[in-house]
Amino acid sequence: MAQALELITGRLPVIAAAILVCAAAYLLPRLANLVRLYNIPVVGKEIGGEEKRRNAYLAGARKLYNDGYKKFKDTAFRISTSRTSSVIVLPPKYLPELSKLPDTVLSMTAAVDESMETKYLKIDTYIPVVPHLITRQLTPALIRLNPMISREVSELLKIEIPPSDDWKEYNAHDKLLRIITQVSGRLFVGPELSRNETYIDTAINYTMDVMKGQRAVQKMRPWKRPFMVSKMPEIKNLYKRIDEADAFLAPLVTLRKKMTSEGFEGERPDDMLQWLIDAQEKFDDPVSRDTAKVQLGLTFAAIHTTTLTAMNAFYNLAASQEFVGVLRQEIEQVLADNDGLFTSRALQAMKKLDSFLKETLRMNPATMAAFQRKVLQPFSLTNGQQIPAGVTVEVPAVAVNFDPTIFPEPERFDPLRFTKVVEQAAGSEGTKFAALNQFVSVNQNSLTFGYGRHACPGRFFAANEIKMLIGHTVLHYDIKLVDGVSDRYPNLEFAHMSIPDPSKNLLFRKRTT
Incomplete structure (x- = not known):
């Protein structure tokens, strides 16, 4: 027992280093995703914290989508919704490149399942x-x-x-x-x-x-x-x-x-x-x-x-x-x-x-938003912006419909x-x-x-x-x-x-x- 204890004690620095390496390998990509996510601006910050923004969304999200579209028209923004995952709203100009991504990267089925709460409703959307x-x-x-x-x-x-x-x-x-x-x-x-x-x-x-x-x-x-x-x-x-x-x-x-x-x-x-x-x-x-x-x-x-x-x-x-x-x-x-x-x-x-x-x-x-997809693998837009895995992306359809430069x-x-x-x-x-x-x-323009x-x-x-x-x-x-x-x-x-x-x-x- 003493010899085993001595052996373990002698190897503590190696064990600690290994634990740190594993922890870093697990945490660093997630921290990087969080940094990428929180670098994207949030619409409705003036309303208050996450729960207040979520309640504002549930009461009717039209104003939030319109405000985000006007303020961040050519860039991505985040919106607080009833989903468990974060939601990133993207300009419609990215639709051609988004539609080329495979289902293993952007999944409509996963997004619909989350939106329809199929985990609890026990219905099949696909x-x-x-x-x-x-x-x-x-x-x-x-x-x-x-x-x-x-x-x-x-x-x-x-x-x-x-x-x-x-x-x-x-x-x-x-x-x-x-x-x-x-x-x-x-x-x-x-x-x-x-x-x-x-x-x-x-x-x-x-x-x-x-x-x-x-x-x-x-x-x-x-x-x-x-x-x-x-x-x-x-x-x-x-x-x-x-x-x-x-x-x-x-x-x-x-x-x-x-x-x-x-x-x-x-x-x-x-x-x-x-x-x-x-x-x-x-x-x-x-x-x-x-x-x-x-x-x-x-x-x-x-x-x-x-x-x-x-x-x-x-x-x-x-x-x-x-x-x-x-x-x-x-x-x-x-x-x-x-x-x-x-x-x-x-x-x-x-x-x-x-x-x-x-x-x-x-x-x-x-619906106020279209092209809702769950991001299964991270990807980058042509402007270099990185979209992390685990989020949902969508396009603000209602804001496009009421854009005076289009209609x-x-x-x-x-x-x-x-x-x-x-x-x-x-x-x-x-x-x-x-x-x-x-x-x-x-x-x-027709979503x-x-x-x-x-x-x-x-x-x-x-x-x-x-x-x-x-x-x-x-x-x-x-x-x-x-x-x-x-x-x-x-x-x-x-x-x-x-x-x-x-x-x-x-x-x-x-x-x-």
């Missing part, structure tokens, strides 16, 4: 089979499916908002949510379930439960979440909803698989559920093979985003009576040139409708803003501007649908669905704000989100002119 189905099946199929989508929209409008000679008041959110759920459901699960009330309830409330769960988690301080989240009623309701959806969808999935395996010779269903069943063998990840989870993922993405966009459009339409006639005239003329059908060609020709929708999203973006008079809602831009350009420039200024376009290779793949279906919904409404209904209201309903803002107020009503009647 399902490999979904983008495959959308890009390889759904988008190419729209040419043949558009007439069916149009019929669904027309029928469901009449069911949910029966034509009346008198003005009738309806909650816009409730009606649009039911219509979009059923139209989307027709493509996702087929006619067997799309108008089934149990399916409608499941699809609508799953989306709502996810958002309620996310907000409940984000309101709680990060250090409390591992201990308290599972006890929250919002989380318990979400877990229950997922189990119910699985039980509800399972019989139809079993029936479809059985029908396929027995060599069914009739007309095969032409919808996402059947495409999913046919494609599952190509994907070996467990989530892609879980049909219920895939359907829930599709339902959440389609219903939530499409309903918000449609509500914003309907609120703008009701508040812009002078523009209803302009849209109606264009839609009638285009349909007359296309045998009365909402074909892909017809939808492409509705330039004023397209501009109206793009301006709606410019004025009312669903003149940005505070003014101009439904024909984007058609004017195209008309003013000539020749090849006109073609270029037309491509850049479509509703579904993605570029440094609603993301940017780069991870831009929203379902935006083409969503655009067609919304255009048909507005088109059929304008053709067959008059629409206006309720009596006593003259201005467009303001959106509700929470953290980085902006949503049309779901409590507001609109007036509808059968078209009179």
